[in-house]
Amino acid sequence: GAVVSQHPSRVICKSGTSVKIECRSLDFQATTMFWYRQFPKQSLMLMATSNEGSKATYEQGVEKDKFLINHASLTLSTLTVTSAHPEDSSFYICSAVSYGYTFGSGTRLTVV
């Protein structure tokens, strides 16, 4: 079946630095990918829709300059958290649209 690989699974970074999270479809092409944020014991909050070859579409309230999304190929979307702050600490999940929806395994970001 369809597999989405997300890396890294865990990352710790210092305040003010940037961190990149990769979401890769391994055996299918994904023209659309989604990025979610999940706080502890809460639901998935859609941050943005990543479209191959075009600009991402951000949900209301999501800072596009802080959360940079690049979807440069049909198999790779990246989320870069820029100038990270402790409040950006969270669990980030990507998903890709194929026949259905396939989710990555998530990235736990801790900003210290």
Next chain:
Amino acid sequence: AQTVTQSQPEMSVQEAETVTLSCTYDTSESDYYLFWYKQPPSRQMILVIRQEAYKQQNATENRFSVNFQKAAKSFSLKISDSQLGDAAMYFCAYKDIRDDKIIFGKGTRLHILP
């Protein structure tokens, strides 16, 4: 705007028993998809079951079945013969046929009692 409501933040069931998780949704569309996703402690999202709104027959996947009531906008998940591995967060989700976005409910944490 479409919304998905899960009114049970937590539930518990004895192993081997049956449990039903509730979900209601609001939409003005007539054609859409509904899903139940499972998120175990690993936090990997796993599709449990999917229902197309145009199908009257309730979807079934082994021990998992749904009760889809379109007029009532209700989409409950029944887990039969509960197993310890069923312990997880369960999210009900909605997708419009015109959009790729999925809207998630807030989730129900299911505990399985041995």
